Amino acid sequence: xxxxxxxGTSVADGAAMRRVIxxxxxxxxxxxxxxCSACAGVTNKLIEVADAAxxxxxxxxxxxxxxxxxxxxEAAAELLLNAAEPLRRETAAQIEELSAELKRLAEGVVxxxxxxxxxxxxxxxxxERLSTLIVAAGFRAAGRDCRLLDARELxxxxxxxxxxxxxxxxxxxxxxxxxxxLLESGCLVVTxxxxxxxxxxxxxxxxxxxxxxxxxxxGAALGVAEIQIWTDVSGVYTTDPRLAPNARTIARITFDExxxxxxxxxxxxxxxxxxPAVADAIPVRVRNTFDAEHEGTLLVPDAxxxxxxxxxxxxxxxxxxLSFAMRSANRTSxxxxxxxxxxxxxxxxxxxxxxxxxxxxxxxxxxxxxASLAREFREFAxxxxxxxxVLCAVGPRVAGADGAAVVARxxxxxxxFEALFVxxxxxxxxxxxxxxxxxxxxxxxAAHDLIS
Ligand code: ASP
Ligand code: MG
Numbered sequence: 001x002x003x004x005x006x007x008g009t010s011v012a013d014g015a016a017m018r019r020v021i022x023x024x025x026x027x028x029x030x031x032x033x034x035x036c037s038a039c040a041g042v043t044n045k046l047i048e049v050a051d052a053a054x055x056x057x058x059x060x061x062x063x064x065x066x067x068x069x070x071x072x073x074e075a076a077a078e079l080l081l082n083a084a085e086p087l088r089r090e091t092a093a094q095i096e097e098l099s100a101e102l103k104r105l106a107e108g109v110v111x112x113x114x115x116x117x118x119x120x121x122x123x124x125x126x127x128e129r130l131s132t133l134i135v136a137a138g139f140r141a142a143g144r145d146c147r148l149l150d151a152r153e154l155x156x157x158x159x160x161x162x163x164x165x166x167x168x169x170x171x172x173x174x175x176x177x178x179x180x181x182l183l184e185s186g187c188l189v190v191t192x193x194x195x196x197x198x199x200x201x202x203x204x205x206x207x208x209x210x211x212x213x214x215x216x217x218x219g220a221a222l223g224v225a226e227i228q229i230w231t232d233v234s235g236v237y238t239t240d241p242r243l244a245p246n247a248r249t250i251a252r253i254t255f256d257e258x259x260x261x262x263x264x265x266x267x268x269x270x271x272x273x274x275x276p277a278v279a280d281a282i283p284v285r286v287r288n289t290f291d292a293e294h295e296g297t298l299l300v301p302d303a304x305x306x307x308x309x310x311x312x313x314x315x316x317x318x319x320x321x322l323s324f325a326m327r328s329a330n331r332t333s334x335x336x337x338x339x340x341x342x343x344x345x346x347x348x349x350x351x352x353x354x355x356x357x358x359x360x361x362x363x364x365x366x367x368x369x370x371a372s373l374a375r376e377f378r379e380f381a382x383x384x385x386x387x388x389x390v391l392c393a394v395g396p397r398v399a400g401a402d403g404a405a406v407v408a409r410x411x412x413x414x415x416x417f418e419a420l421f422v423x424x425x426x427x428x429x430x431x432x433x434x435x436x437x438x439x440x441x442x443x444x445x446a447a448h449d450l451i452s
Pocket of ligand 2: 210212
């Protein structure tokens with residue numbers, strides 16, 4: 001068994017859904033559970049529906065719900081162009097039914113003039129319910145045995161309606177019972193990402209972008225061999241291709257490495273969004289619906305000692321560097337305790353920190369916070385604030401003796417860009433380097449060229 005999760009762009013319209021059908025049928029022997037997001041942009045539109053309803057703006061509610069109805073009818077008509085008439089009719093009728101239900105719900109909000117998180121979650125659930133209905137019909141049109149299972153009967157959650165957490169044990173039980181036998185018998189199963197229900201059967205959602213988390217939960221529940229996240233990029237790149245044209249996709253990367261890249265600005269799948277997969281060490285493959293031949297990138301739990309130096313490099317721009325040169329070295333700990341106390345009081349996290357006896361550098365996101373910290377500690381240290389770009393290079397051997405050589409090479413290529421520091425980062429799976437903000441892109445390209 002595998003999970004194949006398709007994001008919003010992958011099911012944006014009838015043509016995209018056709019690709020999804022073909023891709024899944026090409027993997028049918030792996031017994032896939034298909035998890036779909038709402039069609040691209042639909043969740044945003046549903047938020048607009050809820051907002052307009054709350055404002056009692058009936059005209060906007062009417063327009064929005066009508067355009068959602070039309071959009072889904074059109075996607076179905078396109079996908080089912082050559083399907084048998086009864087299937088086309090039945091699918092259209094189901095879309096009409098869900099659209100009418102959405103409209104009634106929104107009108108209820110208009111009347112009540114309140115939109116609780118519970119009502120909002122109910123409204124948001126229609127995106128995934130509509131998209132999966134159409135995709136499932138697509139499999140039937142292709143002559144496949146396919147069951148559409150309502151995620152609200154599989155995914156038990158708490159009652160935090162817009163950010164619900166799953167009860168993994170109960171969800172596992174339900175999935176084993178409802179999904180596994182179907183998959184084992186060769187039936188395709190389609191369900192929704194993002195939605196679930198609490199113990200009283202009230203609809204919940206697991207937060208924006210929660211489709212990936214749903215896929216990870218279903219994958220962990222079924223103990224699948226692989227979770228595939230199908231999106232509109234061909235995997236994780238060696239760096240952002242918009243900044244370095246010679247960037248390329250990486251065949252394999254570890255969860256830890258990809259987490260570091262995400263933290264330092266890369267727009268990659270963050271391991272936090274697929275926690276249950278990481279916890280159960282289930283490999284996750286990121287693939288491109290619009291380039292289905294491409295193998296994508298496999299995210300794996302264990303270290304991969306397969307490259308020599310750097311595997312990938314990310315850049316976080318507009319980082320505020322706050323440097324302290326302490327006047328009295330023997331008070332360092334007390335001084336730092338004060339600084340960290342202030343950070344806690346200001347409610348801010350340092351992105352990274354680097355220190356030696358007299359010098360300490362904090363990387364912060366917030367310029368105002370940096371300024372107030374600087375004011376507070378000027379009495380005890382010479383304080384300097386500058387704007388920097390922070391590069392984060394990950395790779396299997398950046399730690400230890402080999403790592404020293406990697407750091408040295410990086411320091412050498414970054415020297416022309418007036419690197420402010422080049423250092424190992426915590427946990428030693430990455431190297432951080434800071435350069436003046438305006439040199440960031442060039443420095444990134446130079447560091448990226450070190451990847452063999
Ligand atoms: N449809 C939801 C959203 O747009 C969940 C997802 O697509 O991951 O936030
Ligand atoms: Mg997403």
